[in-house]
Amino acid sequence: xxxxxxxxxxxxxxxxxxxxxxxxxxxxxxxxxxxxxxxxxxxxxxxxxxxxxxxxxxxxxxxxxxxxxxxxxxxxxxxxxxxxxxxxxxxxxxxxxxxxxxxxxxxxxxxxxxxxxxxxxxxxxxxxxxxxxxxxxxxxxxxxxxxxxxxxxxxxxxxxxxxxxxxxxxxxxxxxxxxxxxxxxxxxxxxxxxxxxxxxxxxxxxxxxxxxxxxxxxxxxxxxxxxxxxxxxxxxxxxxxxxxxxxxxxxxxxxxxxxxxxxxxxxxxxxxxxxxxxxxxxxxxxxxx
Amino acid sequence: xxxxxxxxxxxxxxxxxxxxxxxxxxxxxxxxxxxxxxxxxxxxxxxxxxxxxxxxxxxxxxxxxxxxxxxxxxxxxxxxxxxxxxxxxxxxxxxxxxxxxxxxxxxxxxxxxxxxxxxxxxxxxxxxxxxxxxxxxxxxxxxxxxxxxxxxxxxxxxxxxxxxxxxxxxxxxxxxxxxxxxxxxxxxxxxxxxxxxxxxxxxxxxxxxxxxxxxxxxxxxxxxxxxxxxxxxxxxxxxxxxxxxxxxxxxxxxxxxxxxxxxxxxxxxxxxxxxxxxxxxxxxxxxxxxxxxxxxxxxxxxxxxxxxxxxxxxxxxxxxxxxxxxxxxxxxxxxxxxxxxxxxxxxxxxxxxxxxxxx
Numbered sequence: 330x331x332x333x334x335x336x337x338x339x340x341x342x343x344x345x346x347x348x349x350x351x352x353x354x355x356x357x358x359x360x361x362x363x364x365x366x367x368x369x370x371x372x373x374x375x376x377x378x379x380x381x382x383x384x385x386x387x388x389x390x391x392x393x394x395x396x397x398x399x400x401x402x403x404x405x406x407x408x409x410x411x412x413x414x415x416x417x418x419x420x421x422x423x424x425x426x427x428x429x430x431x432x433x434x435x436x437x438x439x440x441x442x443x444x445x446x447x448x449x450x451x452x453x454x455x456x457x458x459x460x461x462x463x464x465x466x467x468x469x470x471x472x473x474x475x476x477x478x479x480x481x482x483x484x485x486x487x488x489x490x491x492x493x494x495x496x497x498x499x500x501x502x503x504x505x506x507x508x509x510x511x512x513x514x515x516x517x518x519x520x521x522x523x524x525x526x527x528x529x530x531x532x533x534x535x536x537x538x539x540x541x542x543x544x545x546x547x548x549x550x551x552x553x554x555x556x557x558x559x560x561x562x563x564x565x566x567x568x569x570x571x572x573x574x575x576x577x578x579x580x581x582x583x584x585x586x587x588x589x590x591x592x593x594x595x596x597x598x599x600x601x602x603x604x605x606x607x608x609x610x611x612x613x614x615x616x617x618x
Numbered sequence: 619x620x621x622x623x624x625x626x627x628x629x630x631x632x633x634x635x636x637x638x639x640x641x642x643x644x645x646x647x648x649x650x651x652x653x654x655x656x657x658x659x660x661x662x663x664x665x666x667x668x669x670x671x672x673x674x675x676x677x678x679x680x681x682x683x684x685x686x687x688x689x690x691x692x693x694x695x696x697x698x699x700x701x702x703x704x705x706x707x708x709x710x711x712x713x714x715x716x717x718x719x720x721x722x723x724x725x726x727x728x729x730x731x732x733x734x735x736x737x738x739x740x741x742x743x744x745x746x747x748x749x750x751x752x753x754x755x756x757x758x759x760x761x762x763x764x765x766x767x768x769x770x771x772x773x774x775x776x777x778x779x780x781x782x783x784x785x786x787x788x789x790x791x792x793x794x795x796x797x798x799x800x801x802x803x804x805x806x807x808x809x810x811x812x813x814x815x816x817x818x819x820x821x822x823x824x825x826x827x828x829x830x831x832x833x834x835x836x837x838x839x840x841x842x843x844x845x846x847x848x849x850x851x852x853x854x855x856x857x858x859x860x861x862x863x864x865x866x867x868x869x870x871x872x873x874x875x876x877x878x879x880x881x882x883x884x885x886x887x888x889x890x891x892x893x894x895x896x897x898x899x900x901x902x903x904x905x906x907x908x909x910x911x912x913x914x915x916x917x918x919x920x921x922x923x924x925x926x927x928x929x930x931x932x933x934x935x936x937x938x939x940x941x942x943x944x945x946x947x948x949x950x951x952x953x954x955x956x957x958x959x960x961x962x963x964x965x966x967x968x969x970x971x972x973x974x975x976x977x
Binding site for chain 2: 507509510512513514515516517518519520523527528531532534
């Protein structure tokens, strides 16, 4: 029975509507300008202060089509497979997180089993651990499982670190789905599983989308785990390569670093651009209507 | 289909929500579960629906024991207080859901049945809308269509009218009653509103604290309440009660209260003669205001509440205040002395301790 929002009179809309945008513009303009400058600067050989020096060139971007000519990347895997690796890593993490969180969150929200509160508190505690503190223990476990130096192992570890957040977020979303809807589905003839799939899951779709995006981004950005647990480099991800450029030799090639950095961040920027309204729903959440 | 509940009991931890409830509902009958909040009426309905598992007792539909069956295997349709329409589906999809889940029917057949159910409750113009785009009354109708579309044996309604505004409630009251008779379905509905129960149901089961207080037709509940709780709960404004001493005179019982003497025609004393405590009850509509000297009792007007068709007048008699229904033409100043006449054949007598009806 949502009341329809009353449209504001036109003049009022024009003036009061602009104020938030003006405020936001003031705060975001520096960031936008810096990104713009970064992109602009990547097409010049050098930058002095804030001023690009030299003629326009695509030299810094040559890692895309001629990686063998780039000193820092000579002994690394080619950039495209690396990108695919990163993508696989981020996507698998995100999918496994979604799968486990949606089931665990539903159980924690709906079923009163013994140890439920303790479990919830424990998960929260786990979430507050930085992954660095668990590095050695994780290493031992991975080696025991023969998953050390493999993408699959890193995916599992990353998923484990993402799960506490995911489970809590999904539990919160399931909590907002009224019991009545599930009862109605049961009376209408659906079993527990079908009720979950046909009625409950569609209603937490905003949560699934937001959680999926966040864990994808987190996987894409992850540096520590691939760096530590995949030292041999064949299955490395972009963040590790970016660091390799920083470490190469005595002089850092900032032009190259800028170009690779932009290449690395572009998918995330695009993702946020297209999914921002969905992402916001993680805070709004719940069932409308 | 006939429904029988036998010693149906539900405990939540140490709380006894429903206590050994026995109830039989005839095929095609419309029964109201009535009672104040927390009386166990919704718990009872959810046990019939199969959402709650009874702690003890039996539920029989026709000749079939169902208390261990899942809701989907019971052949019921249900309308929830919140309507519980699936927000992500259109009206058509909502109504279709029970058919879709059951399977075994072709798509054309299903859409025909959806249309028929929608026409039955007159929402066939709204099939493409989403629940959020419907008014409360329309949502209610869609919920009814969804409950009826798979032609269940039994229809359950949980507080079906409580989310509607007063005018719509009146309209839907008649609508649901007509629909129930038209479809000829056995129906149970839960309400806390005695007016709803009396106007809609064939029989009313009145509950308190998990215990069945009375199970009778609306007329009988009103005319011969089984105990004091029933008498108090049914009827607006509520019945007046007077603590009385019972005596005998010329073979009939006489009740004395607040200086009033009332001869109860045809009543017998529950035990041997001698004074005895009891409670006399009389409904406001069975008291008449007369000249001060003429009635069975006299008192002062305490307050007058005009209600349009009638007026409720409170009259101070001794230490008690009695409510009386007076015709719209009646006018009196506060403090004015008036007489009261009791309709003898409309007196109720209850045991003071147990509250059971004596006469």
